[in-house]
Amino acid sequence: MIELDAAQLSRVRFAVSPLWEVGLAALVLRRADPGALFRRWAEQARQRVDATALDGMLTLTAGRDFVPDIFSALPGNDQPDVSDVQAHLRGLPDELLARDLARLDRAHRGGHGWIRALMDDHARAREEIADVVAEFWRGAIAPHWRAFRRLARADIARHAMSAADEGQGAMLDELHPGVAWSGAALSIVGACETSFGPTPAQDGVLLTPSAFAWPRAHVMSNAPFQPAIAYGVRGFATLWESPNEDAPSPAIERLVGAGRARVAAAIATPATTTELAHALGVAPATVNEHLRTLTDARLASAVRDGRVVVYTLTDLGRGLLFAQAR
Incomplete structure (x- = not known):
């Protein structure tokens, strides 16, 4: 929970955080299955990023949800130069570096030689972390950054308009299914697996659109940083759309239409x-219409899960959708 009074609510702002994107992207790659919405990107990243740098990034983001604070400390510039990112990492304070490396050491149960070596030599840690991040950035993030920046700017403008029309509270409510505004505090529930105690937000909250946060809303609330929430930018799944083995076959697109195939x-x-409307950047009513058609054709099925209805492909739908053209 992030506590906000009226004055603090007025200081809520948006910014893109290049380093947080690096950490969140590495979390996606740590998943056994990144899921259909990220699979194309994950395949490209594994091909483009040097194996040593990729292993380094996965080592620096242990577990499913832990992004070290060293990746959470640089909001602001949405046109980053990799040298600026490296310079920031090379200037990390000893206290922050020691805290994050100790947490990583515990996460790896003290069994990772590289982390232990970095704990013993902070100068080496700064240089090697900066080099790993730079290589990961070039292969995994940079190819998509301009497209992401366009989405992020449009998303920020849309939320700013919502805040102007309906108020800051209503805007916060629509950020993510797991984020709720009570009138005095922001609660992060549901999609977030980590619970947070009350966190004062004297300087307001930083809201960070992300290409890699979905399906969770990720929270940074550790001092000395301003409390921040990273949420999935609207339309993120379109960033790496490209024909591949997991794309709908041309025949199914002709049969049901490109929108329904997506x-x-x-x-x-x-x-x-x-979730689908947010990921694909289309209206919920449009998604509902497509789902109804797919369900009627027995290509998709719907299952109620508590208060929500979850849709998935049937075996017939999966076979037709991803069939190789003959």
Whole structure:
């Protein structure tokens, strides 16, 4: 929970955080299956990033949800130069570096030689972490950054308009299904697996659109940083759309239409209407229409999960959708 009074609410702002994107992207790669919405990007990243740098990034983001604070400390510039990112990392304070490396050492149960070596030599740690991040950035993030920046700017403008029309509280409510505004505090529930105690936000909250946060809303609330929430930017799944083995076959696109085929591809990983609309950057009503058609054709099925309905492909749908053209 992030506590906000009226004055603090007025200081809520948006910014893109290049380093946080690096950490969140590495978390996606740590998953056994990144899911249909990230699979294309994950395949490209593994091909483009040097194996040593890739292993280094995965080592620096142990577990499913832990992004070290060294990746959370640089909001602001949405046109980053990799040399600026490296310069920031080479200037990390000893206290922050020691804290993060100690947490990583515990996460690896004291069994990772590289982390232990970095704990013993902070000068080496700064240089090697900066080099690993730079290589990861070039291969995994940079190819998509201009497209992401366009999405992020549009997303920020849309939320700013919402805040102007309906108020800051309403804007916060629509950020993510797991983020709720109570009138005095922001609660991060549901999609977030980590619970947070009350966190005062004297300087307001930083809201960070992300290409890699979905399906969770990720929270940074550790001092001395301003409390921040990274949420999935609207339309993120379109960033790396490209024909590949997991793309709908041309025949199915001709049969059901490109829009329905995109929705069908997205529910290769089960999802709700709200999740699909956010990921694909289309209206929920449009998604509902496509899902109804797919369900009627027995290409998709719907299952109620508590208060929400989750859609997924049937075996028939999966076979038709990803069939190789003959």
